[in-house]
Amino acid sequence: MLQVGGNRAYLYQTQTYSQLFSDLEHMIEKNPETRFTLITRIPSRRLLEQLDLNVLDTYWVTEQDTNDSIKPDFTSIYKILNQNKDASKEQVMVIEGLEFIADRIGPDALLSEITRLVDDLSMFNYTCILCLDLLAMPAKIATKLKYTLESLEFSDEHILVTEYEEEHIEPSITPGEHMEYELGKDGNPRLVYLSKLPRLGFSNNILVKRILQWRRMGLDVSEIEPALKYQEDKAYELYKLVEEKVRRAVDLDRFINSNSSSISASDLATDIFRLRQLTGLEELERKYYKSTD
Numbered sequence: 001m002l003q004v005g006g007n008r009a010y011l012y013q014t015q016t017y018s019q020l021f022s023d024l025e026h027m028i029e030k031n032p033e034t035r036f037t038l039i040t041r042i043p044s045r046r047l048l049e050q051l052d053l054n055v056l057d058t059y060w061v062t063e064q065d066t067n068d069s070i071k072p073d074f075t076s077i078y079k080i081l082n083q084n085k086d087a088s089k090e091q092v093m094v095i096e097g098l099e100f101i102a103d104r105i106g107p108d109a110l111l112s113e114i115t116r117l118v119d120d121l122s123m124f125n126y127t128c129i130l131c132l133d134l135l136a137m138p139a140k141i142a143t144k145l146k147y148t149l150e151s152l153e154f155s156d157e158h159i160l161v162t163e164y165e166e167e168h169i170e171p172s173i174t175p176g177e178h179m180e181y182e183l184g185k186d187g188n189p190r191l192v193y194l195s196k197l198p199r200l201g202f203s204n205n206i207l208v209k210r211i212l213q214w215r216r217m218g219l220d221v222s223e224i225e226p227a228l229k230y231q232e233d234k235a236y237e238l239y240k241l242v243e244e245k246v247r248r249a250v251d252l253d254r255f256i257n258s259n260s261s262s263i264s265a266s267d268l269a270t271d272i273f274r275l276r277q278l279t280g281l282e283e284l285e286r287k288y289y290k291s292t293d
Contacts, residue, residue, distance in 0.1 A: 011149035034090040041097040061097040096131040191253040
């Protein structure tokens with residue numbers, strides 16, 4: 001299901017944050033006229049690395065008092081619902097962090113609060129997507145939640161820019177696809193090849209998605225950010241330059257991880273960090289590829 005609405009409550013079974021954020025991006029793209037609100041345990045300064053915060057409102061679930069924070073309770077959630085009533089347009093609230101609330105009030109009380117919220121949604125003109133790891137809930141509570149909430153599932157349909165001919169490298173990920181990362185020796189996500197973006201169909205929105213994908217891999221791609229203010233032709237020229245750097249970094253990352261047993265721990269940490277900064281690529285290529293000549 002890609003379109004949501006109708007003052008209903010959906011159950012989204014949480015797997016990883018990267019999966020959730022990718023699916024949220026997909027929902028926003030498929031529902032451009034809908035106002036989205038995200039309630040999450042991730043603070044805004046970290047969300048900036050994962051999502052375009054210009055297209056949704058966010059609140060941080062925490063005991064701390066900040067401008068964009070709310071307490072981990074349903075009273076705070078109801079306060080947001082009351083403050084943002086708008087009968088003129090569809091509104092979707094994605095609530096992540098319910099396990100945190102369950103730890104405070106207990107699973108049975110959480111079920112009661114969710115049931116009350118489902119009954120009250122029509123009062124606020126909101127659709128709610130409740131993100132939960134059911135494995136963290138007692139079996140009887142998980143069963144009742146499945147009965148109370150409609151399951152939100154995503155199909156295998158992905159947003160493709162266009163068909164184009166070029167050399168295909170696996171694995172190849174397009175801007176709308178879900179991304180899961182294998183961890184490298186340093187504990188950071190391994191770098192993966194992404195589908196090259198052709199000039200035809202290239203846009204600011206596509207570029208934003210690609211920047212977010214690169215950031216999720218831990219890459220410093222600040223060099224590309226000025227392109228968001230350029231005309232498309234100039235933006236695409238800069239994109240191609242950064243894309244080539246990233247592909248070289250992926251090649252090096254794979255080589256280094258494949259040969260990690262023969263690399264000292266200090267060199268491994270330093271060089272993988274440099275890869276993610278996209279600096280000194282020529283020096284690293286000479287260092288690691290020389291022995292293979």
